[in-house]
Amino acid sequence: MRTFSGGIHPHDCKELAKDKPLQPLPPPPQVVLPMSQHLGVPCVPTVKKGDAVRKGQVIGQPDPTNPRRFVSAPVHASVSGKVAAIEPRPTPLSTSAPCVVIENDGQDAWADGLPAETDPSSLDAAGIKTRIQEAGIVGMGGAAFPTHVKISPPPEKRIDTLILNAAECEPYLTCDYRLMLERPADLVEGLLLLARTMDVKDVWIGVEANKPDAAELLRRAADGKGVRVEVCKVKYPQGAEKQLIYALTRRKVPTGGLPLDVGVVVQNVATAYAVREAVRFGKPLIERAVTVSGDGVERPANYLARLGTPFRTLLEASGLRSGVRKIISGGPMMGIAQSSLDVPVIKGTSGILVLQQAEAADWRACISCGRCVEACPMGLMPNEISIACEARNHDLMGAVDILDCFECGCCTYVCPAKRPIVHWVKWGKAELAKRRAQQQKQKVG
Amino acid sequence: MPDEQTNTASDATPEAAQAAPGRLLVTSSPHLRSPESIPRIMWTVTAALLPALAWAVYVFGPQALVLTAICVASAVATEAAIQRFRGKPITVADGSAVLSGLLVAFVLPAHAPWYVPMTASIFALGIVKQLFGGLGCNVWNPALMGRAFVLAAWAPLVVSGSNWPTAFGWRHPALAAAPAGPDAQVDAVTGPTPLNRLKERLREFNAGNRRNVAVPTNANEAREALRQIQAEEGTPLDDLYFGRTGGCIGEVNAALLFLGGIVLVALNYIKWQMPVLYIGTVMLLSWALPIAVQGEGTRYLVWFAGQPLAEIFAGGLFLGAFYMATDMVTSPVTTRGQVMFAVGCGLLTVLIRRYGGYPEGVCYAILLMNTATPIINRYTRQSVFGKRPKK
Numbered sequence A: 001m002r003t004f005s006g007g008i009h010p011h012d013c014k015e016l017a018k019d020k021p022l023q024p025l026p027p028p029p030q031v032v033l034p035m036s037q038h039l040g041v042p043c044v045p046t047v048k049k050g051d052a053v054r055k056g057q058v059i060g061q062p063d064p065t066n067p068r069r070f071v072s073a074p075v076h077a078s079v080s081g082k083v084a085a086i087e088p089r090p091t092p093l094s095t096s097a098p099c100v101v102i103e104n105d106g107q108d109a110w111a112d113g114l115p116a117e118t119d120p121s122s123l124d125a126a127g128i129k130t131r132i133q134e135a136g137i138v139g140m141g142g143a144a145f146p147t148h149v150k151i152s153p154p155p156e157k158r159i160d161t162l163i164l165n166a167a168e169c170e171p172y173l174t175c176d177y178r179l180m181l182e183r184p185a186d187l188v189e190g191l192l193l194l195a196r197t198m199d200v201k202d203v204w205i206g207v208e209a210n211k212p213d214a215a216e217l218l219r220r221a222a223d224g225k226g227v228r229v230e231v232c233k234v235k236y237p238q239g240a241e242k243q244l245i246y247a248l249t250r251r252k253v254p255t256g257g258l259p260l261d262v263g264v265v266v267q268n269v270a271t272a273y274a275v276r277e278a279v280r281f282g283k284p285l286i287e288r289a290v291t292v293s294g295d296g297v298e299r300p301a302n303y304l305a306r307l308g309t310p311f312r313t314l315l316e317a318s319g320l321r322s323g324v325r326k327i328i329s330g331g332p333m334m335g336i337a338q339s340s341l342d343v344p345v346i347k348g349t350s351g352i353l354v355l356q357q358a359e360a361a362d363w364r365a366c367i368s369c370g371r372c373v374e375a376c377p378m379g380l381m382p383n384e385i386s387i388a389c390e391a392r393n394h395d396l397m398g399a400v401d402i403l404d405c406f407e408c409g410c411c412t413y414v415c416p417a418k419r420p421i422v423h424w425v426k427w428g429k430a431e432l433a434k435r436r437a438q439q440q441k442q443k444v445g
Numbered sequence B: 001m002p003d004e005q006t007n008t009a010s011d012a013t014p015e016a017a018q019a020a021p022g023r024l025l026v027t028s029s030p031h032l033r034s035p036e037s038i039p040r041i042m043w044t045v046t047a048a049l050l051p052a053l054a055w056a057v058y059v060f061g062p063q064a065l066v067l068t069a070i071c072v073a074s075a076v077a078t079e080a081a082i083q084r085f086r087g088k089p090i091t092v093a094d095g096s097a098v099l100s101g102l103l104v105a106f107v108l109p110a111h112a113p114w115y116v117p118m119t120a121s122i123f124a125l126g127i128v129k130q131l132f133g134g135l136g137c138n139v140w141n142p143a144l145m146g147r148a149f150v151l152a153a154w155a156p157l158v159v160s161g162s163n164w165p166t167a168f169g170w171r172h173p174a175l176a177a178a179p180a181g182p183d184a185q186v187d188a189v190t191g192p193t194p195l196n197r198l199k200e201r202l203r204e205f206n207a208g209n210r211r212n213v214a215v216p217t218n219a220n221e222a223r224e225a226l227r228q229i230q231a232e233e234g235t236p237l238d239d240l241y242f243g244r245t246g247g248c249i250g251e252v253n254a255a256l257l258f259l260g261g262i263v264l265v266a267l268n269y270i271k272w273q274m275p276v277l278y279i280g281t282v283m284l285l286s287w288a289l290p291i292a293v294q295g296e297g298t299r300y301l302v303w304f305a306g307q308p309l310a311e312i313f314a315g316g317l318f319l320g321a322f323y324m325a326t327d328m329v330t331s332p333v334t335t336r337g338q339v340m341f342a343v344g345c346g347l348l349t350v351l352i353r354r355y356g357g358y359p360e361g362v363c364y365a366i367l368l369m370n371t372a373t374p375i376i377n378r379y380t381r382q383s384v385f386g387k388r389p390k391k
Helices: A125-134 A175-182 A184-198 A212-222 A241-249 A269-281 A311-317 A371-375 A382-390 A410-414 A421-444 B038-060 B062-085 B096-106 B115-130 B142-153 B173-177 B184-190 B194-207 B219-233 B237-241 B254-266 B273-288 B308-313 B317-324 B335-355 B362-379
Strands: A022-024 A030-034 A043-045 A058-062 A081-091 A094-104 A161-166 A202-208 A227-232 A264-268 A287-293 A301-306 A326-329 A351-355 B291-294 B299-302
Touching (some): A022 A175, A030 A081, A058 A094, A125 A269, A161 A184, A161 A241, A175 A184, A175 A212, A175 A269, A175 A287, A184 A202, A184 A212, A184 A227, A184 A264, A184 A269, A202 A212, A202 A241, A227 A241, A241 A264, A287 A311, A301 A311, A311 A326, A311 A351, A371 A410, A382 A410, A410 A421, B038 B062, B038 B096, B038 B254, B038 B317, B062 B096, B062 B115, B096 B142, B194 B219, B194 B291, B237 B254, B254 B317, B273 B308, B273 B317, B273 B335, B308 B317, B335 B362
Parallel strands (some): A161 A202, A161 A264, A287 A351
Antiparallel strands (some): A043 A058, A081 A094, A326 A351, B291 B299
16 A cells, blocks of 8 residues: 555544534634744734724735745634734744734624635636635645645746645544545545646545545545545555655655655645635635544534634533643644643644643653664654754754654654654754854854 | 643753643643553563573572572662662663563573672673663673673683582473483583583594594595584484573573564564574574584585584574564664674674684674674664765
């Protein structure tokens, strides 16, 4: 079966939420919309405190004076109401970042001037791209890279392959799976719209083998449309971009490179769905599917939640248990532990995981068992990385390919000495960046 | 509803990550960990060795148990004492000191006087392991270094005296089947190990004490003479395999060691390549490499005349290949490195056994390859996904 080398087989824990249909969550009384929910240039608010806003209205745009403003995505109001505050708030990505807070007036009235429902076949590639950009769509698998940038490769890069990442390899998460089950035709439509923007003929859908029903539905929906639905081995991180590309096409993205260096663009399931909503119905990205799961909630579920909805609202809807130890934005392998329940759902929030058991384990010296080396999907030597970082040896840190690590967590998962390797990698990357900046300064000076 | 805790800064080191009880724990991803742990590995390997220990008590008598207890107790005490002295957490509960102590016992003869196992164990844990920084930092396999140390200190007690039980007047009936030399009674008490017997007899023969074997005058006769010596001094294969023979405590029963080894391979605690390639290399080379047979004035090198099965079942090879060479800390990290390590161990074992001064080569072979582990690691790093080879 198609796969990559390395990786791990944790129990996927998807049984908790996989049978829970997507359920629209009522808009909360207040939404908190961070101005930076994506990779790239942050937005600046286009509204003031006290302004009346309506659903779908742009409230944040990339700073027009920033030369790199193309790499950004506008933020829209997810409810109608009044701007209650523009201030820093905690977000899933940082302890404090500029946010626009909107008091919901309960009207849920759409803004004027949004594009009307259109037959997408009447739009050309540029028209589709414009709608995607204006709708503020970003990669919704977690990395949140602006989608219109991803589908605008530099002219010298010829893209011949588009892959829909339907692996959803993170344990617990089922929101992509529910979209596949409930809206397969919409996903295929969104995917083909993306293909049209780049004039790509080779279109794939990569599904992990633990979702055969979803693969079958997609296959039926894609029948006769020139889309290949391929089943990949169940193995984490099958949904990592480079690993999925390799599993399907046998192409290896060069180190430090991007998928477009091998002629490939990968899009996530939820992104394809959002693209279809934006292009056909003119709807900006104001809600997304979010899985709430883990042993810390009574009723694991998959919600369609408005962006800006506080985690607290989703957790209360699912029956938050007492004695919870850890709350994670995203999946258990790459998600971010949260210190507050008041952070909002943002464009990249695929799930909220609530765990009752979590301990900061004591770690030991590396015993050279080699498990991390076998598990690393990037062919790195995580043992050497961890030893270099633990010793704060910057020369060694620069020699062990830290920058090729995408922090999938396989090494740390398998480590019998419980070494926090991913944490060291994050720290090491920051240290090396600091060092490079210093060196550059010295050169200039 | 849990209280809230401020985030740790994004560039905080792992040392800074902690959480007060009852608050939300904020640590780096991944938030899932496999149930595998150092204690689980160490205790499982220890358990895999227990059948072989039981057999040792069966053939060598309670003295084997006493010696093992001395080794384990001194190992644990040494580790705990040093960790306490250094103000480090005491980690003897993780099973690593117990396992090291057990392995020290396994490479010593059952009736060595009490101070031999104790010295071996203290040296192994104190000097070889803790002095280098404790578990994970040692360069050499502690148990084998313990043996090497006492072998240097009290060679006669460790090598030639390594045999049948005398303690408590206990003697197992299976030993009645033990091969009897001309001096059966003495042999049965302190006879040489199977490997030693053959080596000694060959040395005597080459030195001129031919006994009943005719002096070879050509290559064919040399081959014939060797065959005769092998037949007279050889131990039946089933005795070797099932441990009805002399030797160190843990090494005699290849069958039980093999069984435990299979379990470790199945649990993925060791890779099959290590024992298979180590034992395979010994098998091939001990069959192929030449044996010198002294004729009248001429020395004949007899090729392809070794006894591969006897060589792999005798001595400490199974113990070494499944439990010592595979020691995670002192063997290479990648499978490719382990393949090189295993073949190197096999080559050195045969060279020492056949051409070196000792009858047994496993101990020094593994220790020498331990020394080579860092350099093997350096040249067997796996290649980064998507990285083009440097020009």
